[in-house]
Amino acid sequence: MMNLKMLPLLLCLVAVVSCEEAGQFKEGKTLAGKQVSKETLNLGQTTYMEYCVQCHGKNGDGLGVSSAGMWPPPRNFKLGIYKFGNVVSGELPHDEDFYRIIRKGLNGTPMLPWDISDKRLDAVTQYIKTFAPEAWEGEDKKPGTKYELPADPFGEARKAEAIEKGKRAYNITASCIQCHRGYETKADMSAWNKEINKVPLKSEEFAADLYQLKMQDSDYGYHTMPPDFTYHKVRVSHTTEDIVQRLMYGVNGSGMPGWKDVVTDEELWAIAYYVQSLKDLRNNPAREELMNKIEKQ
Numbered sequence: 487m488m489n490l491k492m493l494p495l496l497l498c499l500v501a502v503v504s505c506e507e508a509g510q511f512k513e514g515k516t517l518a519g520k521q522v523s524k525e526t527l528n529l530g531q532t533t534y535m536e537y538c539v540q541c542h543g544k545n546g547d548g549l550g551v552s553s554a555g556m557w558p559p560p561r562n563f564k565l566g567i568y569k570f571g572n573v574v575s576g577e578l579p580h581d582e583d584f585y586r587i588i589r590k591g592l593n594g595t596p597m598l599p600w601d602i603s604d605k606r607l608d609a610v611t612q613y614i615k616t617f618a619p620e621a622w623e624g625e626d627k628k629p630g631t632k633y634e635l636p637a638d639p640f641g642e643a644r645k646a647e648a649i650e651k652g653k654r655a656y657n658i659t660a661s662c663i664q665c666h667r668g669y670e671t672k673a674d675m676s677a678w679n680k681e682i683n684k685v686p687l688k689s690e691e692f693a694a695d696l697y698q699l700k701m702q703d704s705d706y707g708y709h710t711m712p713p714d715f716t717y718h719k720v721r722v723s724h725t726t727e728d729i730v731q732r733l734m735y736g737v738n739g740s741g742m743p744g745w746k747d748v749v750t751d752e753e754l755w756a757i758a759y760y761v762q763s764l765k766d767l768r769n770n771p772a773r774e775e776l777m778n779k780i781e782k783q
């Protein structure tokens with residue numbers, strides 16, 4: 487039988503053991519100017535080991551046991567760069583960006599939406615930052631610049647007009663076809679060039695890979711693929727408004743640049759309406775009609 491006098495000692499031992507098990511962090515950290523407690527970091531680590539480690543890896547390097555052959559590869563958190571923050575390209579995402587990405591997942595990838603408590607969501611967000619101390623720790627580190635979403639100048643009533651403007655901006659003014667594929671006939675593109683630049687396009691001015699995806703070099707150590715909007719799933723650009731957000735900021739480190747102040751706010755919305763209309767062709771017989779029209783020209 488246990489002597490009652492031993493109870494406090496026993497409790498103490500249990501406390502020490504569970505304290506050891508609770509995690510590696512013995513003190514808090516300041517991450518991009520925000521004080522994060524050791525309890526939060528330790529909860530973040532437990533959450534990570536439960537839900538994220540199999541893909542993102544014990545050391546955060548993206549080389550978890552399930553990552554082999556996965557495309558796109560799980561993010562390597564040691565790089566301290568992230569694709570889908572709503573911040574100026576190259577700057578650090580805000581916590582709300584991580585919450586959104588983790589809660590909604592990245593559509594079309596193995597990164598699913600995670601339904602975890604707000605407390606764990608915040609904790610795991612703070613924890614993954616600790617894999618990249620050079621990016622997050624230091625007096626000068628702060629979350630990046632956000633733009634205000636410009637008001638939609640079209641609205642549902644003028645959607646058709648927006649799409650027509652979007653076609654011109656996508657193909658001629660912004661030339662998204664440098665990386666993404668084209669979806670319009672050469673005759674139409676030539677006519678739009680005449681409208682905008684006063685001269686039609688000569689046949690030798692069309693790139694040989696106009697109707698192909700052009701793989702890009704990235705900062706992540708692999709080639710990134712500009713999606714075919716009529717075929718692939720896009721990661722975070724669900725609504726027209728989401729597309730405007732993505733266009734403003736680009737996809738950091740992937741090759742996809744930001745377009746805020748490169749094209750006008752009206753053009754941003756026009757392009758977004760056009761891209762949304764292309765997305766609507768996914769799994770739709772109208773896609774085949776479009777592809778036939780391009781093939782037959």
Ligand code: HEC
Nearest residue numbers: 537538541558559560561568569570571592595596597600
């Ligand atoms: C089944 C594999 C898998 C699991 C499990 C997983 N992820 Fe991911 N995650 C990915 C992949 C793949 C990507 C890269 C997608 C891309 O580049 O488009 C990614 C990307 C990310 C990104 C980068 C977002 C950006 O903007 O660059 C974050 C943050 C992230 N995951 C957090 C988490 C967290 C937190 C968990 C656990 C709650 C988790 N992931 C679990 C596969 C996974």
Ligand code: HEC
Nearest residue numbers: 660662664665702710711712720721722723737740741742
């Ligand atoms: C220099 C090459 C390049 C140019 C120019 C470019 N993109 Fe991209 N774009 C990419 C790449 C690469 C990706 C895939 C990023 C990833 O997921 O890794 C992408 C992804 C996207 C996505 C998907 C975002 C998501 O949620 O997954 C949209 C929408 C998009 N681009 C629209 C455009 C539009 C519209 C233009 C012209 C205004 C444009 N892009 C110009 C390279 C480019």
